[in-house]
Amino acid sequence: MVNHNLPPGFHLVVLDTVDSTNVEARRRAEAEAPDGTLIQAVTQTQGRGRRGRHWESPTGNLYMSLILRPDCSVAAGLDVTFVSAIAMCDALAAIVPPLVGVAAKWPNDILINGRKVAGILLESASGSSGKLRWLVVGVGVNIQSFPKRTEYPATSLNFEGAVNTGPTEVLGGFARCFKRWFDIWGNEGFAAIREAWLQRAEGLGEMIEVRLPDERFTGRFVDLDESGSLIIELESGERRSVTTGDVFPPELI
Ligand code: BTN
Numbered sequence: 242m243v244n245h246n247l248p249p250g251f252h253l254v255v256l257d258t259v260d261s262t263n264v265e266a267r268r269r270a271e272a273e274a275p276d277g278t279l280i281q282a283v284t285q286t287q288g289r290g291r292r293g294r295h296w297e298s299p300t301g302n303l304y305m306s307l308i309l310r311p312d313c314s315v316a317a318g319l320d321v322t323f324v325s326a327i328a329m330c331d332a333l334a335a336i337v338p339p340l341v342g343v344a345a346k347w348p349n350d351i352l353i354n355g356r357k358v359a360g361i362l363l364e365s366a367s368g369s370s371g372k373l374r375w376l377v378v379g380v381g382v383n384i385q386s387f388p389k390r391t392e393y394p395a396t397s398l399n400f401e402g403a404v405n406t407g408p409t410e411v412l413g414g415f416a417r418c419f420k421r422w423f424d425i426w427g428n429e430g431f432a433a434i435r436e437a438w439l440q441r442a443e444g445l446g447e448m449i450e451v452r453l454p455d456e457r458f459t460g461r462f463v464d465l466d467e468s469g470s471l472i473i474e475l476e477s478g479e480r481r482s483v484t485t486g487d488v489f490p491p492e493l494i
Contacts, residue, residue, distance in 0.1 A: 245413040248420045250277045260287040263379035266306035270375035276310040301385030303408040309376045315367045318376045320431045322349045323438045324422045325361050330441045332414035338402045344443035347471050356396035450494045453486045
């Protein structure tokens with residue numbers, strides 16, 4: 242029996258192969274699976290990334306999706322993206338060798354030494370009142386391997402020197418950190434999460450390129466606002482808020 246050392250409130254389901262743990266979590270959420278159900282798969286045949294991208298899912302990496310039923314609006318539920326990113330930063334920082342930098346890249350990537358090691362995909366369903374019915378937090382972590390041809394360079398925990406780790410340890414670490422930050426969000430609201438995320442943010446104060454579906458522009462990443470939008474200062478001094486898109490540092494432009 243594998244010991245994930247999960248905190249109370251998590252109900253772990255481990256599957257061998259599944260199409261996508263997010264899709265499986267959605268199915269189970271619709272079938273009334275309880276809050277805290279955590280689906281982990283050894284491999285996925287149709288792993289999903291943001292913006293309809295494919296998420297490569299070979300054996301040896303972590304694929305998991307957590308079903309939550311917080312009593313909040315759909316908009317407030319988006320805060321959980323940042324809760325998850327902080328939790329994953331903290332979980333990975335405890336696993337990688339000392340001095341290896343783990344950071345959060347807006348909106349929902351985790352970087353090690355500037356390369357993507359994990360991605361987060363939130364999906365939700367709302368009721369007629371605009372309240373969340375369920376929220377699925379899907380997380381993929383490159384542990385043994387990483388994809389080689391990606392728009393943003395990738396890495397893995399093994400490649401970055403964390404050689405004695407695996408999906409079980411990473412999942413347990415994430416669950417414990419997630420519980421801590423989810424409780425802080427519940428008690429103190431998004432202000433505490435925003436501050437913690439900014440402390441872990443990649444490239445704060447630096448120039449970045451923002452890529453939107455129909456536009457690209459460059460500016461300085463100066464803040465995250467109270468709704469989770471990125472605040473970019475343009476050369477003119479004007480500030481622009483970005484609610485969706487991808488960001489890249491100057492060396493990747
Ligand atoms: C991204 O960076 O684009 C988000 C990637 C999210 C991938 C994870 S793997 C587990 C879960 N199941 C999926 O199909 N996707 C998420």
